[in-house]
Each structure stands twice: as structure tokens, then as C-alpha cells.
Amino acid sequence: MKAVATKLVLMLCLFLTTSSLVAQDQRLRMGSRLPRDAFLSDFQLMSDILKQAHPGMYLHTSKEQFADDFAETVEKLRTAGNRPSLRQFFLLATEALDPIRCGHTYLLPPPSVQDRLQYGGKLFPIPIKVFGNKFYVDQRKTDLPFGTEIISINDRSPAELLSILGPLVSQDGFVESFRETYIEDNFSELYAIRFGFTESFDLQVRRSDQSSVETISIPAKRASNLYDQAEPRASREGRELAFRIDFPNDSTAFIAIDTFDSGNGSPPFRLYKSTLKKFFSVVDRHEDSFDNMIIDLRYNDGGYTRNEMLLYSYLTNNPFAEVDNAEILTSELPYKQHLDREYVTKGLAKYYQRTLSKDFEESYNGTLQISEDGNPIIPPNRKAFDGKIYVLIGGRTYSAGSSFCSRLKAAHPNVEFIGEETGGASGAFTAGTLLMYTLPNSRCKLAVPIIRYQTVKQTKSADRGVMPDYPVKQTLEDFRAGKDTVLQAALELVKDD
Structure with a gap:
């Protein structure tokens, strides 16, 4: 009887706590104020999650420097009064994340603010x-x-x-x-x-x-x-479709791919796959005519690596692997009780753990490295193009989009990059499986990627993006006139070559 009564009390407490949090979440605004200790608790949880889950925390900073920067930011929160605003917390929390310099690690406002x-x-x-x-x-x-x-x-x-x-x-x-x-x-x-x-x-x-x-x-x-x-x-006029094909002159084939973000078997993936097949089939049938190819990735903000590799298979004559290396800190998902179940359901969490356990194995130095089974060798497509390639890049070329450029630049002797530095780093980066956590007091969402990728061997400028061989920026005059400065520069290079 006592056990039953205790259980009922616990259930009632849980109900009241959950109801209170839901009600609090619905009322939260960026100007809302909470006790300072509540925000400090969220800060500490954020730090603990990152240390246990994020394998790329120290790619661009040292462990000691991050600790110093984090402590300095926490001190700013301590001196922000007894009841800081949610906006103050959010700005300081994003400041604390900045030294990691990982584009896939970020903070979102609570759902009530996102709804507004x-x-x-x-x-x-x-x-x-x-x-x-x-x-x-x-x-x-x-x-x-x-x-x-x-x-x-x-x-x-x-x-x-x-x-x-x-x-x-x-x-x-x-x-x-x-x-x-x-x-x-x-x-x-x-x-x-x-x-x-x-x-x-x-x-x-x-x-x-x-x-x-x-x-x-x-x-x-x-x-x-x-x-x-x-x-x-x-x-963006003329960019309504994510995948676009053109043949601007008799010797040049053009394809624009604005995203790699389509799940295997989904309608967008089938469209992407069929677009590549159609495009490269035309180029292959007229291989004596098409000496040049322009690939526009300026709006490609990434997605699934399998989609990036599918495109690459049409541009190489050699077998290749998804990555040079990849590692994780753990195959378990830390702090499961704080996972946001809207983003990471229990079923999805179990799938993540099964996949990580299968694809990663302990290496000689104690880290969990990707296995051969998790990083299979992929054959080139028999219709692979071997002419001159011009790739248009810019600040929106990100994640898998930038990774593709790193791979192509490292391995392909006949490629030129035109435009601006890619938005994604050319060296190691942390992405892949993305966990979303809810910080319990602020209700802010913390995104944490848990796979550190090395697409190609370490580059000298690993903390920068892929640099263009021909730097070209859209001009204000061409913007107002509706002209594409970067594409026109590529077509001029084709003509000169």
C-alpha cells in the first residue's frame, strides 16, 4: 500500500512538473525572466552534453582555451542580475558555443518563440x-x-x-x-x-x-x-527547381544541384537520381561534343553523403570511399533524458545506436573509428565524365556540398573552382547524426552533431573553406540587371580554354 501511495505521489509530481514546464514553455518570450541559477544550470548541462557527445570540440580551439572562454561567458551571466532575461541567456549561450566553430552546433529559441x-x-x-x-x-x-x-x-x-x-x-x-x-x-x-x-x-x-x-x-x-x-x-529567379540542366553551347553541359538533402527512396531522391542519370546519359551519348562541364553548387547547403557520392561517381574513374576517416566519442547517446523527442524519438534513438555500434569500432588508440563495413568502397559510374570541369561555389556551399568540393579538388586533376570560398570547412568537420536536446529551464534547443568526418587527407587550410581558383563575386550592377556574374565568368573561361 505504501509503495502504491508513493508511486501515485511520484506520478502526481511528474504530472505537475510536466504541466508546469509545458505552461512555462507556452508563455516564454525572449524578454521572459528566470532565476539566474536556472540559466546557470542550463549552461552547465550544455557544457556536459558537448563534452560527452561532440567529437570535434577542439578542432579549432584547445581544451584549455575553450574552458577559459566558457568560464568567462558564465561569469557574464553571473553578473547579469538575479533574474536575467531569456534573450540575455540565449545571446551568452551562443557566445559560449562560438569557439567550437562548428556550423552544425547551434542553439534554437524555445518552441514558443519559434512559433512566433x-x-x-x-x-x-x-x-x-x-x-x-x-x-x-x-x-x-x-x-x-x-x-x-x-x-x-x-x-x-x-x-x-x-x-x-x-x-x-x-x-x-x-x-x-x-x-x-x-x-x-x-x-x-x-x-x-x-x-x-x-x-x-x-x-x-x-x-x-x-x-x-x-x-x-x-x-x-x-x-x-x-x-x-x-x-x-x-x-533566385530561375532557381525554382532544385536540379536544373542546360547546354549553353555546343561543347558545354551545365547542371545545378541546390541540395543533397533527400532521403534514400524518397520522391526528391528519385528525382535527383533520375536527373543525374538523364544528364550524364546525354553527355555520354555526345562525348565527342561535350568537352566541358559546369556544376553549379552555389546554393547547395548539404544533405546526405550518399547523394554527394552519387554525383562524384559520375566524375571519377577510380573507386573511392565515403570518407578518409570518421570517428565518434561513444555509440551510446549521452543524456537521453534531455533528448528532444520531437526531433529524436525513442525509435530513432535506438536506430542511431544500432547504426553507430555497427559502423564504428574501437581502434588502437581507444577512439571509435569508422569500420571498413561502415565505409565501403564505391565503384565509379561507367558513364563518368572525363573532360574539363568548372565548379561554381560560394558561401551557401555547405556541409556535404563543401565536402564534395574538397573531394573533387583533392582527387581530380582537371577541375577549376569559380566564385567565392565555400561556407563549409575544407578539412575535418562534425556533422552526420544530429542530436537535439532540450535545456530544461530555458527550453532552448541544443543541436549537437556526433560524427567527426575527414573527407580527404588533412589540408593545410583546414579551418577555411574550399577556395576558388578564380575568385568572382556578383557585382551590384549585374544584380540590378538580373545578370549572373559568376556563371558568365565560367562561360568566358570555357571559351578561353
Whole structure:
């Protein structure tokens, strides 16, 4: 009887605690204040999870330096008053993660804030394009004409905003190109996280056909309306399809692949696979005509490595493995009680553990390295292209997209890269299986990748992205005229070669 009563009390406590957390989560705003010790507890849990799960914590910093930086950030929280705001915690927590310099390690606001960012919150309504430290309107159907320069937003210059919002974006190594493009793509949400939701924005602008500066006020737009009614960005016109094929001249084949993110057997994967098959079949049938190939990866933000390898199999005559090496800290998932079950269900967690146990084995130095079975040798496709290859890259070329470029650059003697540094690091990086944790007090979500990959042998500039052989940036004039500066440069190189 006593045991039954105790169990009922525990169940009631669990119910009340869970109900309290759910209610708290629904009420949380970035301005919400909680006891300092609650946030400090989340900080400590974040540190403990990273140390047990993240195999790439010290790729770009030392263990000692990270400890010093983390302690310094914790001290800032200790001096933030007895009841700091959720925004203060979030900004300091992202600051604490920054020294890891891993683009797959990041913090998300609690679900209540994410809901407002996606549905009910009021956001900055104009898509922007960044050139240097300047913002320009990147949409044709807005109150401001396309190409208008935005000189300030609520009395802050673009340069100041880029500096303030930059720390909210995690990045690989010391690659700055990714941060700029991420801010460009997610400016409205980042602004709201940092400064809060507002009903209107005061702007200073200079229209492209005028030299004078005017001051205007524009209303914010509800997030749901902004996404539902948004016209495509002007800079992405013609990029509505993720995979695109063209033959710009008699000797050149062109393919754009904007993502590797399609699961095996899914409709997007079948489309991707059939697109590659169709494209390379045409090139193979006319192999005497097509001496050059342009592969556009400027918008490829990564995805599944099997998709990256499928493309690579059409570009090599040699068998290859997925990676040069990969390692994990443990095949168990640490701190399971804090896993976010919306992202990592119990079934998915069990699948992760089975796969990790099967694909990784203990090596001579005590680490868990990928096994031969987990890293099989892949044969080249019989229709592999052996002509000259030009790859278009930029700050959005990330994760598996950047990994593909590292592989191609290291092994292919007949490839040239055109554009800007890739957003993903060229050396080792941590990605693969991504665990999402809920920090119990702030309800923020912590993303932790648990596989450290080395696609190719270590490069000298492992903390930077893949560098272009021909650096080319989109110009403001071509942007306003709707011209693709980088693609035109590639076509000129084809002509010269």
C-alpha cells in the first residue's frame, strides 16, 4: 500500500512538473525572466552534453582555451542580475558555443518563440541582398523598388547589424562567407531574436535611380503572411527547381544541384537520381561534343553523403570511399533524458545506436573509428565524365556540398573552382547524426552533431573553406540587371580554354 501511495505521489509530481514546464514553455518570450541559477544550470548541462557527445570540440580551439572562454561567458551571466532575461541567456549561450566553430552546433529559441517566428510574430518584411556592408532590396514586388539601398534600419547601419547578428550564426572554422549568406537568408528572424518583435521599421533608403536619401516607415508583417505571400527573391529567379540542366553551347553541359538533402527512396531522391542519370546519359551519348562541364553548387547547403557520392561517381574513374576517416566519442547517446523527442524519438534513438555500434569500432588508440563495413568502397559510374570541369561555389556551399568540393579538388586533376570560398570547412568537420536536446529551464534547443568526418587527407587550410581558383563575386550592377556574374565568368573561361 505504501509503495502504491508513493508511486501515485511520484506520478502526481511528474504530472505537475510536466504541466508546469509545458505552461512555462507556452508563455516564454525572449524578454521572459528566470532565476539566474536556472540559466546557470542550463549552461552547465550544455557544457556536459558537448563534452560527452561532440567529437570535434577542439578542432579549432584547445581544451584549455575553450574552458577559459566558457568560464568567462558564465561569469557574464553571473553578473547579469538575479533574474536575467531569456534573450540575455540565449545571446551568452551562443557566445559560449562560438569557439567550437562548428556550423552544425547551434542553439534554437524555445518552441514558443519559434512559433512566433513562423506564425504570429511581426517581422521585417523585405528580403535583403548583402554587398560588402550594404543592404539592397532583393524582391520585385515590394513597396520599395528592387535594388533600392537600405542605409539604416531603426537607426542601425547594415555594417552594425551584420556585426550584431553575426554571433548568432554558428560557422565552420574561420569561414566568414557562410555567416553573411545566412544573415542574408534569415535576416527577419535573426533581427526579431536579437531585438524583439516590433510593429514597424524606420528606414533610410536610397533608390537606385536617385542620389538623395529619404526616410520612411514601413509596417512589419505577420510571419505567416510573410511566408505565405512572399514572392521569390529576385536573386533566385530561375532557381525554382532544385536540379536544373542546360547546354549553353555546343561543347558545354551545365547542371545545378541546390541540395543533397533527400532521403534514400524518397520522391526528391528519385528525382535527383533520375536527373543525374538523364544528364550524364546525354553527355555520354555526345562525348565527342561535350568537352566541358559546369556544376553549379552555389546554393547547395548539404544533405546526405550518399547523394554527394552519387554525383562524384559520375566524375571519377577510380573507386573511392565515403570518407578518409570518421570517428565518434561513444555509440551510446549521452543524456537521453534531455533528448528532444520531437526531433529524436525513442525509435530513432535506438536506430542511431544500432547504426553507430555497427559502423564504428574501437581502434588502437581507444577512439571509435569508422569500420571498413561502415565505409565501403564505391565503384565509379561507367558513364563518368572525363573532360574539363568548372565548379561554381560560394558561401551557401555547405556541409556535404563543401565536402564534395574538397573531394573533387583533392582527387581530380582537371577541375577549376569559380566564385567565392565555400561556407563549409575544407578539412575535418562534425556533422552526420544530429542530436537535439532540450535545456530544461530555458527550453532552448541544443543541436549537437556526433560524427567527426575527414573527407580527404588533412589540408593545410583546414579551418577555411574550399577556395576558388578564380575568385568572382556578383557585382551590384549585374544584380540590378538580373545578370549572373559568376556563371558568365565560367562561360568566358570555357571559351578561353
